Amino acid sequence: MSLYDEIPEGLFSILASKNKGLYTKALFVVFEAFNSKLKIRKDELVSMLESQLEDDIYSADIDDELDESELGLSGKAHFLVRKLKCTGWIYVGYEEDFIEYVDVPSYSCKIIKTLLEIANPAERENFSYVYSTFSSLKTANETKEPREMVAALNNSEERTKQLVDSLKMVYNDIKRYNQMLVEKIKVNDVLREHYEKYQEEIIEKILAPLKIKDSVPKYKGNIRNILNEWLYLDNNFEQMTEYLLKQQGSDREQIQNDLREKIHYIISTYEDLEQTYITPVDIRNRRYTRSTSLKIDYLINADQTVKGNLIYILRSFSDKKALESKLDIANELCELYELNFLDEDALYQRKKGKPREKRSELVMTDDHNKLAEKAKASAAKLLEKRFGIKRINEFVLNLLEENESVSIGPEQITDDETYVIALLSVAHSKSKLSEYNVEIADGAQADNGYEIPRITYTRRNK
Secondary structure (H helix, E strand, O other): OOHHHOOOOOHHHHHHOOOHHHHHHHHHHHHHHHHHOOOEEHHHHHHHHHHHOHHHHHHOOOHHHOOOOOOHHHHHHHHHHHHHHHOOOOEEEEOOOOOEEEEOOHHHHHHHHHHHHHHOHHHOOOOOHHHHHHHHHHHHHHHOOHHHHHHHHHHHHHHHHHHHHHHHHHHHHHHHHHHHHHHOOOHHHHHHHHHHHHHHHHHHHHHHHHHOOOOHHHHHHHHHHHHHHHHHOOOHHHHHHHHHHHHHOOOHHHHHHHHHHHHHHHHHHHHHHHHHHHHHHHHHHHHHHHHHHHHHHHHHHOOOOHHHHHHHHHHHHHOOOOOHHHHHHHHHHOOOOOOOOOOOOOOOOOOOOOOOOOOOOOOOOOOHHHHHHHHHHHHHHHHHHHHOHHHHHHHHHHHHOOOOEEEEOHHHOOOHHHHHHHHHHHHOOOOOOOOEEEEEEEEEEEEOOEEEEEEEEEEOOO
């Protein structure tokens, strides 16, 4: 399919004309009207063009394109509407109320939106691709609804692709900034380019969030665990397959291959993301930063203007080894004064610490064997307190409360200590000191990064 089967051939002609600046701003006004209203009246669009582009309209060279009726500010605004209509950016026509309305085709919206993002990069919102992926997968995993799981998987695949594309664009944009750096000949231009553009567009919007708020290492493990659970546990994969069979009615094997391909793509991308994309971007960022500092240093030192020469002379005078003859020559040309100042260290001397005196060595009264026995006894006492039968009975009784039996799942395992106690409760269930019985069903459950068997506790009769 050819591009010009979908869009008019003369669509981009206004963007290459001598008045491209005016036409581009007119497109932005059209997009503003499109965002604010469902139906755009032609007279309202003309009024918006008049109020927002008055100076641009009067300064533009469009007189040779105007009709006789298109004079003055209002006439030139009508000319802009006619120009956009002729080139295919908008449609203008009457409706049943005999009023002319403006319609904006979908291809125009997409192109104008892209132009706006290029013209106003600071206004683009940085989308948290990593957190969005994790959030959608986590929500779907909690509900276990096949429809939501499929939607979350598709959304995660799309966000992952957008994240990769974003990093690729950043990698290439840094090269562009480096190339522009070569062309700068003033220190202020280099500083402005670095702090007002590069820092805002590259560091603050993409690189910094990837290290802090939208961190890949922070969410990568959770994303991988959820997807692996969908692929291997609790018939999640089969449920998604059945849902898609009802919706699409296509081949089961093809649907399952597509699901596996999406899951493996997301997992493998996040596994290799740091090494394949983030690290090369960091390396190129460090090189650009170093090049910027070297460029600034070069421009300052290579400044051959009066200012640069004056800096060079003053530096040579500040050297303690400067010859008296140099100072004498300078005194003949101008008056030099020595400047002294007080700083935080000029009014007092910082107290110096005294070296610590050597004391007699500490003599251990107990021998090594006794210390080892004490250490073992202390460790055993600590373990008995944290993981002894008393602690395990308290854990199970708290779960039972007033019930005769209760089942425990991984959602009740909140930390490593609880996980260990749950496993030990099975091991100690046969003990005479235990106050409960345990039944274990087939299969295992996983959540929060913990996997445990299906355990049911029953209160033991005293």
